[in-house]
Amino acid sequence: MQLALEKVAAWADNWCVTINRDKTTATLFTLSAKVQPGRLTLGDTPLKFEDQQTYLGVTYDKRMTWKHHIMNAEAKARRKLNIMKKLAGSQWGANEKILKTVYQGTVTTSP
Template sequence: FRQCYSTEDQATYLSQEIEDLFQDKKLVLATWIDLRKAFDKVWKEGLLKKLRNSRIKGRMYRWIKAYLHNRKARVHLDGLKSKKVLLRHGVPQGGVLSPTLFLIFINDLVAELPQGVKVAMYADDLVIWCTNEYATVATKLIQRAVDALTSWANRLSVSINTDKCSTKLFTLSPKQKAGTIKINGELLKDKQPTYLGVTFDDRLTWKQHINKAAAKARRKLAILRKLSGTT
């Protein structure tokens, strides 16, 4: 959301964190959390309460309240129009203020996490991680963080899509094995995560990411060759 900060910056930040900890002979346990339709599901009354707590009041507060409330939408298709539907949740998609309002809505998330857990977020792409010499200790800490995050989400009517959540242990030691991480009793998948378009493997070799990029390039090249009539 911030000027001059791109998805590449965020992915580089996370990868550099892991690389630095590898140098210290430590492991990193990371968990990716998917907030379901985060922009569309913002709890408006909860957002307004946070604005008041941030001492935003008077004309500015009333203007933002009017901006959020009584918004309606309809579908236009082939010259036909649907009935207008009241949008009870969310901040306006494409609105200039929407990114700032969304950040205000989620700005207390970090304070909910236990000490030793870091967080990175780009729009609604959220990842938390911690480091330790032992995977068992890291697993317990991340589980505590996930439980705290789940409680935060429940209070603010934020829905977590557990099917799209995953966890990954980054380590140079084959002896280290992560335990299980659960959200609301559901076991998270242990898989190679793709974060902001970058595939992270457990040793940061980037082999899978390079293979995916090369395969995609070959498919595009094949299409161009067909269009140009060459082989």
């Protein structure tokens, strides 16, 4: 892994890409509780190991269970559905066509 990090750092230097070393972390994906991560450095900065990573809106945990990602997606959908409930109202509110459009544009297309 260290060799791969060194190659990434060399590529970044070659193409004038700056890697934020304070934000860069590592995750060891394994099902074994016995495997301990080694020491990884990016340049002279040691990387912190995290139990989960979020990349392009998808949360990966070290055991690849997707639990945290699914919980986040569910919470986002519930918040949006609660807003729609307020928009609908029983005595007033938006009509069915507008609610369907809002639902399709917010709940079903969310990353």
